[in-house]
Amino acid sequence: MANIRVQTADFDIGAEFAALCAGRADIGGLGCFVGTVRDTAKGRKINAMTLEHYPAMTEAAMARIAAAAEQRWDLLGCTLIHRVGRLLPGENIVLVLAASPHRQAALDATGFLIDWLKTKAPFWKKETFLDGQEEWVSANDADDSAAARWG
Amino acid sequence: MRNVKMLYFAWLRERIGVAEEDLAVPDGVITIADLIAWLRLRSAGHLAAFTTTTSLRCAVNQDFATPETLIATGDEIAFFPPVTGG
Numbered sequence: 224m225a226n227i228r229v230q231t232a233d234f235d236i237g238a239e240f241a242a243l244c245a246g247r248a249d250i251g252g253l254g255c256f257v258g259t260v261r262d263t264a265k266g267r268k269i270n271a272m273t274l275e276h277y278p279a280m281t282e283a284a285m286a287r288i289a290a291a292a293e294q295r296w297d298l299l300g301c302t303l304i305h306r307v308g309r310l311l312p313g314e315n316i317v318l319v320l321a322a323s324p325h326r327q328a329a330l331d332a333t334g335f336l337i338d339w340l341k342t343k344a345p346f347w348k349k350e351t352f353l354d355g356q357e358e359w360v361s362a363n364d365a366d367d368s369a370a371a372r373w374g
Numbered sequence: 375m376r377n378v379k380m381l382y383f384a385w386l387r388e389r390i391g392v393a394e395e396d397l398a399v400p401d402g403v404i405t406i407a408d409l410i411a412w413l414r415l416r417s418a419g420h421l422a423a424f425t426t427t428t429s430l431r432c433a434v435n436q437d438f439a440t441p442e443t444l445i446a447t448g449d450e451i452a453f454f455p456p457v458t459g460g
Contacts, residue, residue, distance in 0.1 A: 346459025
């Protein structure tokens with residue numbers, strides 16, 4: 224039921240909404256989260272962000288996360304798209320859509336999906352600063368506690 | 375000896391200098407914790423990558439593993455830092 228993709232290309236949010244809803248009228252609410260590249264890290268401007276992943280594991284890990292959401296909420300479908308490669312400030316990184324008969328399930332499932340994606344799917348970000356220096360982003364405790372609140 | 379395929383990601387890959395390597399692991403190396411201790415001896419790069427284990431994560435055959443996970447012939451064993459996607 225989940226539509227899961229890892230790609231270098233950008234995604235079209237409107238087209239993904241349309242695909243999720245195509246041919247059905249039982250959806251009462253759609254939750255959407257879009258993660259984008261912020262132009263600042265640790266108070267310094269960045270030039271680019273590079274996303275690396277573990278290809279053999281990534282889509283399986285994303286499918287497990289989607290399956291966990293489908294067990295917890297009454298979902299009619301969800302979409303997880305994560306970009307990899309070199310991205311520029313302002314560009315899209317990740318799209319999460321969750322469709323449900325009801326608003327609260329759609330919103331909660333969307334929050335759950337992005338929190339778990341950030342802590343359980345094998346992606347790594349590297350930031351390139353204006354002076355050319357590169358640094359791997361370190362995992363932060365706030366992401367862990369955001370993921371942990373779902374139990 | 376057991377043959378395994380190692381994969382390294384992010385700064386582990388950069389410190390070790392290769393993205394993957396095929397290794398024959400001695401019989402005394404039984405768990406992932408044993409493997410880390412053994413890998414530290416392979417090169418200065420490996421030592422630098424595996425100096426601390428608090429910021430280390432492992433997957434065996436594409437599923438998250440723990441220090442106690444057992445190693446088997448043919449395993450694909452990946453080491454990487456805590457994930458930072460999303």
